[in-house]
Amino acid sequence: MNEDIKTNYHQPVMVDEVLQLLKPERGGVFVDCTLGGGRHARALLEQFKAKNSKCKIKVFGIDRDAEAIEHAKERLNKYDNVILAKDNFVNVNQILEDHKIGKVGGILVDLGVSSHQLDDAGRGFSFGRWDSSASPQNDNNNCQNDIPLDMRMDREQDISAYDVINYYSERELERIIREYGEERRFRQIAREIVIARKKKKIETTGELVDIIAGIMPGKLKHGRKHFATNVFRAIRIEVNDELDAISTALPIMINKLARGGVLIVISFHSLEDRIVKNMFKSFALEYPARYQILTKKPLVPSDAEVESNRRARSAKLRAITRMDGEL
Ligand SMILES: C[S@@+](CC[C@H](N)C(=O)[O-])C[C@H]1O[C@@H](n2cnc3c(N)ncnc32)[C@H](O)[C@@H]1O
Incomplete structure (x- = not known):
């Protein structure tokens, strides 16, 4: 596959914000639930490598689109600590259990469709x-x-x-x-x-x-x-069935967080964002000693990012962390 196709598959949004919140250099297990072309996942692995971390990292990549998995496989094949699954992220618990993984350090959900899906005439x-x-x-x-x-x-x-x-x-x-x-x-x-x-x-x-x-x-x-x-x-x-998938999966994902683990959701319209905001709020209110919302207001892309990637303009990023429990 030529580099252009791989690069143009999808330009990921708010990569710096994702890296700052997930801190892959901590090591541990990270799950990219919406792998797409794999550029967020690759950024996690590269930041881990660049910070010369002594610990280990494992990255799971999930996408319900077989083509996305194939593209991401090409992009990520030089890393040996990556596991890819063609599946719906509502099944994240089962996927992790199949690999004997309990709690995880970070989960990323970058909702919606990829540029590749939008631009591919056949879809x-x-x-x-x-x-x-x-x-x-x-x-x-x-x-x-x-x-x-x-x-x-x-x-x-x-x-x-x-x-x-x-x-x-x-x-x-x-x-x-x-x-x-x-x-x-x-x-x-x-x-x-x-x-x-x-x-x-x-x-x-x-x-x-x-x-x-x-x-x-x-x-x-x-x-x-x-x-x-x-x-x-x-x-x-x-x-x-996008909204049901988010409503079903969010509580499962929040429950998979280890102590210090962070769940990030990037949404692109108000219907999705409302579900995320309300779900995070209800967990933080019900378990105030356990969960803390890290984004009182959603983070949005910088003007420079919107300038270079128009599809980023409606992105809203929310994050929640777990403060107690197993590491
Ligand atoms: C915006 S793209 C993600 C782009 C990715 N972050 C990257 O760096 O290329 C969203 C992806 O999520 C996938 N997706 C959406 N809903 C899903 C679900 N319920 N389960 C698994 N994948 C899903 C889509 O197929 C699409 O590939």
């Missing part, structure tokens, strides 16, 4: 481009970049965006577009999807974009944010 995460110069009556599809509706992080999973769009009831579509997309035209969009699929199944991202384009007022179609962003986010969250 169906990104909207096709809508050509505003073409008329809706035109036989030529407005969308110039037609990709099968998929959006599965784990391609072995049964349900894809095609199933959600073509088989969910109108009420279910309304709910996910309203709750996960926070899209105020949720009713109209769900209605138009149902009307369109009666004529023919909706098969591509482009077809979905064209349906949404038919509803959105002109000024929104030329805004900085793509007018289909909210609907695409809603479908992606539903397909990958």
Whole structure:
């Protein structure tokens, strides 16, 4: 694999902040629950090496996307203390137990999709481009970049965006577009999807974009944010059951922390961040002698980072540590 592909897989966000909080030079077991292209994991291993630590380190990398695991394997194959697992991070406890690991020194969760997943034409995460110069009556599809509706992080999973769009009831579509997309035209969009699929199944991202384009007022179609962003986010969250995964996994992860262990979660929209904030708060309130929140307010990327990586702009980092228990 050439170096460009490996480097461009995903530019990790807030790497310095992650290293300062996790302090891999302490040694011990660290778990990157959202391995992606493996650059956060590599940064942990490099910082450990650079600080010439006398202790040992082991890094677990988990991702539900087999392609991510393959990419990361290439990036991390020169380190011998790395274990990779293609799995959902809700199974982190089992993965660690299989390797006879009890508590761990650090856990990182960098939520959402990787740039590679977004940019890979075959994955169906990104909207096709809508050509505003073409008329809706035109036989030529407005969308110039037609990709099968998929959006599965784990391609072995049964349900894809095609199933959600073509088989969910109108009420279910309304709910996910309203709750996960926070899209105020949720009713109209769900209605138009149902009307369109009666004529023919909706098969591509482009077809979905064209349906949404038919509803959105002109000024929104030329805004900085793509007018289909909210609907695409809603479908992606539903397909990958993203919010349930976070709610289920966070308590498991918090319970895996050793004394001095740190859990970091980087989220990219308010729905995720709210779950993280509330979960951390409830643990710190219920067990004040055991857990301490390290980020009273979430950390956000510097202006310089946002300048060089636009995808970092909505990142929010929260961290919690365990103060008692086994080392
Ligand atoms: C933003 S990327 C992580 C990028 C990574 N930090 C890096 O340095 O390249 C998020 C990754 O998390 C994975 N992911 C999301 N939800 C997951 C889950 N519930 N279990 C396992 N992996 C998940 C996605 O497949 C994606 O590869």
